[in-house]
Amino acid sequence: MAAGTVRAPAGRSRFRLRLGAWLLILPLFLFAAGTFVIPIGLMLVRSVQDPDFAAAFPRTAVALAAWDGRDLPPDATARTFLAELQAARGGDRISPAATRLNADLAGFRSLLLRTARNARAVGEDGLGTLAAIDARWAEPGLWAAMRRAAGPLTDYFLLAAIDLQRTDDGSIAAMPETRAVFVDVFIRTLWIGFVVTAFCLVLGYPVAYLIANAPARWANLLLVVVLIPFWTSVLVRTTAWVVLLQRDGLVNGLLRWSGIVEQPLALIYNRTGVLVAMVHVLLPLMILPLYSVMKGIGPSPMRAAMSLGARPLEAFARVYLPQTRAGIAAGALLVYISAIGYYVTPELVGGGGDQMISYFIAFYTNRTLNWGLAAALSLILLLATGLLYLAYARIEVRPEAGK
Amino acid sequence: MDGPDRFVSFDRVSKRYGAAVWAVRDLDLTVAKGEFVTFLGPSGSGKTTSLMMLAGFEQPTGGEIRLDGRSLRDVPPYRRDIGMVFQNYALFPHMTVAENIAFPLTVRRQPRAEVEAAVRRALDLVRLGGMAERRPAQLSGGQQQRVALARALVFNPPLVLMDEPLGALDRQLREQMQIEIKHLHERLGLTLIYVTHDQGEALTMSDRVAVFRDGGLQQLAPPLELYERPASSFVAQFVGDSNQFAGRVVRVDDGLCLVELDGGWRVTAAAAGGIAAGARTTLSIRPERVIVSDAGDPPENAGPAVVEELIYHGDHVRAHLATPTGQALFAKVLSGTGHGWLRAGAPVRIGWQARDCRALDPLPDHAGQEQ
Incomplete structure (x- = not known):
């Protein structure tokens, strides 16, 4: 094993050299990671994250995710939503959620905020209560948009960036011409x-x-x-x-x-x-x-x-x-x-x-x-x-x- | 006046940069058909500028260059049909060896089959048969040199120019390529003008050598004459080794002259043209023509000297000598002949035959009065 004893010191000094080289580039590496790679990475992750709605309406988001997306959601979901809407009123989480929904469906922002102002707790018939505040709550498309926003991950932004969208039944289709830019x-x-x-x-x-x-x-x-x-x-x-x-x-x-x-x-x-x-x-x-x-x-x-x-x-x-x-x-x-x-x-x-x-x-x-x-x-x-x-x-x- | 002896002629050709910098001045020179002429000189002597004017990359300020009787004044380089090998080969790195060699034929729009056959012949000529599909970067220096050679020869130009083509090669390869180029010249009957600053290369390869200095021609002669009968002390110094002594001509007599060297030693020498009694002169003697003996006097120009140093060179010994009259010189003595007496500090007798020593124009440091 003479060869082994000869090789060992050479291997160790080479390792030390390599370690030195790594230490020399460490400052630049940390700088690049801290100012470039990590911020850009965090920003890019946002293109598939959709946290705003779930932050304001956590239980509604869970319930909507369980819904099959056809027609209108179960009334229990609507009641949960009403309760959370009331709780969120005046808080600072409702506005980002409203902005997010408005990006998908024009007019949703004012609708949500107005509904929040008029919401009150109900024992049953949540859907009816909502429809009484604004007739648009009876449209399935509205609920489909909320379900698309329920997060936590979404392809909504990536699709929108190339002028595509999910239709209410979940398939991918072209954006209407007026919004395709x-x-x-x-x-x-x-x-x-x-x-x-x-x-x-x-x-x-x-x-x-x-x-x-x-x-x-x-x-x-x-x-x-x-x-x-x-x-x-x-x-x-x-x-x-x-x-x-x-x-x-x-x-x-x-x-x-x-x-x-x-x-x-x-x-x-x-x-x-x-x-x-x-x-x-x-x-x-x-x-x-x-x-x-x-x-x-x-x-x-x-x-x-x-x-x-x-x-x-x-x-x-x-x-x-x-x-x-x-x-x-x-x-x-x-x-x-x-x-x-x-x-x-x-x-x-x-x-x-x-x-x-x-x-x-x-x-x-x-x-x-x-x-x-x-x-x-x-x-x-x-x-x-x-x-x-x-x-x-x-x-x-x-x-x-x-x- | 235009015959095979004047295949290439420079007629009072000058090249001036700016108002006062003469790269070449009043150059007269002819090259015969089939001749191998080397332009030899130190850098800045005008040899490369002369070549570039012949190739068409520099325009003469004055005078006329002719090729085969035709003035080249208004002929652009691409119509001169002159093959050229450049100092750094100037191979086209993005083309294969075969494409490089085919280039002069494809720009002449020759049929494909002919091009392929010619390229194959050219590759065989320079012994690069298997390298056709390689790129220049994959070849050694000597191989690249051969490709450049093949490319310059493939379109059968009547005249081939080479600008220090072997400068980048190591000594052994350079000597081998010198022989190859010489053989190609003989086999193909080329007219070849070769630029170098290496006097050994010039002597071994050429039919005639043109020695350049400061934009002018010093001497144009076959190697033997150049070495044996240099026309000026510059040529004597630049071509081969020589000992040079300052002195004054005492008298000139039928090609020989008596010269009194500074210090008083009187010797006879062959007189170059233009040597007159009373003038300062530089004597030139080749070190291998200096005779060194331990006792008996050499037949001519004998005198005493002391051995200062001996340097062993294998085939010969270089003896540095000093005379009592103040001349420092060295002699090449064949080694292995048992000169036991030849050692540092030994007193010896030296001398040389008068015809081996030439009285030439004085070198600048020899022009002044004796001290």
């Missing part, structure tokens, strides 16, 4: 991201090429010109575009002064404004990865291709462009992922029809406090981002796969 918003978000990425690539590629192939003195100057906006706050840059693009702004002034147009163009608070400002803000994210890849290529592949008989355009297409693929992929991914999460720029320079998914996430988080829906929308955005990254990793890994 999110699929359009997602498509718009992905489309704006695509257009912005395409513009960034077309504008950024020549700039990156210029910087990578300029003499060092010029290259540094150009790089600074690219980096200064990159270091400037998004808010400042976007506001600058407002100054430039508005009705009486610099661009319109110039166009009218030179006689190109007579009426000022609508350049802002519409899609044009969003695209212009987003392309400008995100351009450095395209230029920098392209530049770093191009810097490593140098002039010799193009020269080699030309010495072998390729015209400049063919040499570019067959030799240079494929070698920058990694830069294009990295730049496009960075720009696209940043673009589909954009919030400030479309909010400031876009119109109502240009708001992207983040606007709605912020809207549900801050204004209506519908955190379940905000979380569901975020989850879908996160999934889209993750899928894009996986696609990127696949195309990036493949060239080395032969190794």
